Amino acid sequence: MPFLAKSQGFQVNLFGEKQIGMGHTGTGVALDGAAVVFNPGAVVTLPDNYIQGGVSPLVFQSDFNPSGTNTQYHTLDKKAYPFSFYGAFGPKKGIWKLGLGVYTPFGGLADWGQSWQGRYVLESLDLKAIYFQPTLSIKISENLSIGAGFVYNRGSVDLTKAIPLSYTNGQDGQAELTGSGKGYGWNAGIYYKSADFTAGFSHRSQVTTTISGGNAIFTVPASIQPNFPQPNTFTATIPLPAVNSIGIGLYPTKKWILAFDINYVSWNTYKNLEFDYSKTSTILTNTKSPRNYKDAYTFRAGAQYKASDEVDLRFGTGYGTTAVSDGYVTPEAPDANRVYLTGGLGFKFTKQFDFDLVFEYEHLLSRTQTNIESQLSGTFETNVFIPGVSLAYHW
Template identity: 25%
Template sequence: MRRSLLAVLVLLFFTGASFGAGFGLYEFGARASSLGGAVVAQAYDASSAFYNPAGLAFQKGTQFYGGVTLISSKNRWVGAAPIFSNDVFDSKDKIHTPIGVYLTHSFSENFAAGIGVTNPFGLGLEWPDDFPGRVVSRNVDLKSFYISPVIAFRIHPNLSIGGGVDLVYSTVSLERNALLSLDPPYTDPGQEIGKVMLEGNSGLGIGFSASMMYRYQKFSLGFLYRHKVKNEFKEGDAKITLFDTPFKTFIANQGVFVDQKANTEITYPSFISVGTHYQVNEKLGVEFDFMWYKWDVFDVLALDFEHDELDTEVREEYSNSSQFRIGLHYQLSEALEARAGYIYDQTPQPIESMSPLLPDNDRNDFSFGLGYKTGKMSFGVGYMFVDFGERSTVENGEGKHFDGFNGTYASKAHLFFFNYGITL
């Protein structure tokens, strides 16, 4: 009995890390996002501080650029028979608001610097109270904050280099019910015996970025490398509430299933972005980008509880993944620009670790938007539809999920972009 409850508590703690993996964000500027994020070879505005710091060396003056993305996602789960009888459940509606705020300054024709604040890992997912997977996850909220000072040098009229430091801080809140069941989990309905809440703040993680941009007539080439960042969660609060069940006294007497502290760590992966932009004519431009994420850093998660009996390791077994991006922009008038983009995004997650906390899949993203410039000010709006399609943890009639919670997931998301910029 202790072993079964232990497994439940362990699953609670590992969810914080897996959540960040599948919901990494790249939408930190309305123009860039409307172009499908295919902007590593462009130096259009101060959001270059995030997408390619080297591009700042080709910009002039002092620029402020701020924006927000409104994200509405919907997830559906259909349980795998015979245990869950093809039951259908939808996640609750939530709006999430990652930001991108930048301030840059050109000190000379060859040197520029700036700072950006973004939160590339900042979504959440909440399921209804009667959802069978509430013993895996009921509610999760993760926020990360990247504070990134950057510099850029133009070492040739056509070539610049840049880079900076990433100072990263994360917070996480997780809630789920605890299930007492036979091993392995979910082979019978089991008995819900309590509720577990985890809240934690990480220490400061440090990473770096390095980039390059080359421009020649109508052609430009961009490259960005962003190094992995480790966030350590020390002394996180695990609050355990036992329900009034026949097992309550026995479980309480074990002395380990009580409010306590726990430690773990999340590693956000390194990634490379490379792209080429071509200005077809004075109105039309197109860019193709390729991105590669080193997600294999997320293989096994070690968990250190205040009570050593609960210490364990959790398998995730992520693989490296790629993205392919294309963006087109067309100048409708001197002040108005139309934008469109497409992304094919491979998931790093195997079906064995896909869960109600993170139902990830290969994605197809479609985006468009408009930008308006008047004097020194600019405004941008855009929209993106993210289609996850369907993905099941069952293959050839066999459930593959590591913990036996099998079913089919279907997900989609709507993203709305807004920004304001000014050259001072």
């Protein structure tokens, strides 16, 4: 089901405006409350308590050129609103801090419209996953701290596609699957801080999310409708994959922070996308579509330069390998190896208020594929534009 945006498959790595500006680094550097997701072990090292929130209204622009043609189909301009909220509280310079994170690590929004050549594979997909993560972070020694959180996921899906059954006026049948579900997991990290550098490792577990009792709506010509029993429901399970991250932060001068992260995403657990219907017929059968994702890496680098007491400049870049093997690329996640550039501005209006702006441009390299299951054949190319804004209050 899935889909889109930032980073492999349908991972959305928009966890904090400061970190996005620095190329999505943050496992080995603790800048603010977003440490709750980047590395629970680092939360206790934050000098202040934090309440912060941000949103990254992204536009996913994908382009498809069917093989043997000079036609191009573009996705409609639809905005998704991945967001994040964090809180971190504890005694000043204490050995513990409690944290809470609400964030959207997976999601997808791709709307190809109802007239494009691949509409029998997918018209639109809107997938959301919202993680709620209460967290405890503890300082073990002067240099070392750890942390862990419990993850509850609230997921939802809305998928539409055309059915190749024609009405007498030539119109297609339509299928829409909508539903929501939940899943559980955890997040843990360890953080090391010395005078010269900081380093961290974190693990976010797989969150297997099951959508059951979702609505399965099939609109087809009346003579064939008995083969598409209504009302109907579906069940589907998506394994949102585990992510291992390792990162380091360097502080060459008082004005500069350099950060590097490597992520390893265990996508290979996503083997099939299955829909089981509560009512089936000789025509409407349960489906099992091979996905056969593979594990993926992202390499990230970023920097922050303190231009003045009020202004921080940030920039970063990264490269991600695709999770989707040849033959399995679909319009729901027209995935490919990708590069991105980020830039950000941080303003400190007062000692307590941070206002951060960020912009990211991400490019998925052009990929020419014939999908084994659908035989949809052609070239995908995708750009993602992600502005972002956040406010943080810390004391």
